Amino acid sequence: MRVISGTARGRRLRELPGMDTRPTTDKVKESLFNIVQFDIEGRSVLDLFGGTGQLGIEALSRGAASCTFVDQSRQAVSVIKENVQTTGFADKARVQQGDAMAFLAGCREKYGLIFLDPPYHTQLLENCIFAVAKFDILAEHGIMVCESADSTQLPELAAPYEKGREYRYGKIKLTVYHRQGSAAL
Numbered sequence: 001m002r003v004i005s006g007t008a009r010g011r012r013l014r015e016l017p018g019m020d021t022r023p024t025t026d027k028v029k030e031s032l033f034n035i036v037q038f039d040i041e042g043r044s045v046l047d048l049f050g051g052t053g054q055l056g057i058e059a060l061s062r063g064a065a066s067c068t069f070v071d072q073s074r075q076a077v078s079v080i081k082e083n084v085q086t087t088g089f090a091d092k093a094r095v096q097q098g099d100a101m102a103f104l105a106g107c108r109e110k111y112g113l114i115f116l117d118p119p120y121h122t123q124l125l126e127n128c129i130f131a132v133a134k135f136d137i138l139a140e141h142g143i144m145v146c147e148s149a150d151s152t153q154l155p156e157l158a159a160p161y162e163k164g165r166e167y168r169y170g171k172i173k174l175t176v177y178h179r180q181g182s183a184a185l
Contacts, residue, residue: 001054003035004030006061007088013043013054014079024055028169032145033058034051035176036113036170039143040064043112048100051082053093055115060089064113067097070103090148100124104131110139117147126155131179134158140181150171 003011004026024032032055033040041063046055048070056067067089069080077097084093096103103182114132114149118124125148138144138161146154150173157177164176 008061046111046114049118114144120149138179142179145176146175
């Protein structure tokens with residue numbers, strides 16, 4: 001697993017052993033970043049189910065201002081910290097171990113870009129989508145990208161949130177949500 005583009009392009013990332021973590025495939029990661037390529041520069045990013053940290057690190061490599069990585073696994077947090085050091089982004093990263101829903105409930109920041117890639121076939125993704133909207137942690141004109149199994153039907157959200165396009169890559173689906181800005185006075 002490597003960083004695809006940007007200042008850390010080509011840097012190898014450490015992976016988690018075992019089958020507990022399902023890393024985003026290179027094809028899906030490249031497609032995801034093609035979708036958001038013009039919406040990364042200068043944004044604060046939340047990589048909620050960090051795993052190895054590859055999505056947040058890719059965003060940092062492409063010009064994101066900062067990234068908060070959250071994962072419940074102590075081992076994953078250790079790998080994320082190592083990968084952030086290896087790529088030279090330690091000064092732009094905050095790595096936190098903890099439960100995703102608890103993090104969202106206590107979050108006092110707004111993020112311009114949020115990645116949600118929890119374990120498939122659980123209610124975690126839907127619960128997190130609703131929590132992001134409930135606690136309103138996506139900044140105005142922000143983007144939330146959700147990775148799921150292709151058969152998963154994700155919910156519509158009330159304004160100012162809007163469900164956007166879905167992209168399918170074999171058995172994987174990316175769903176993009178947007179947060180609208182305030183109405184002009």
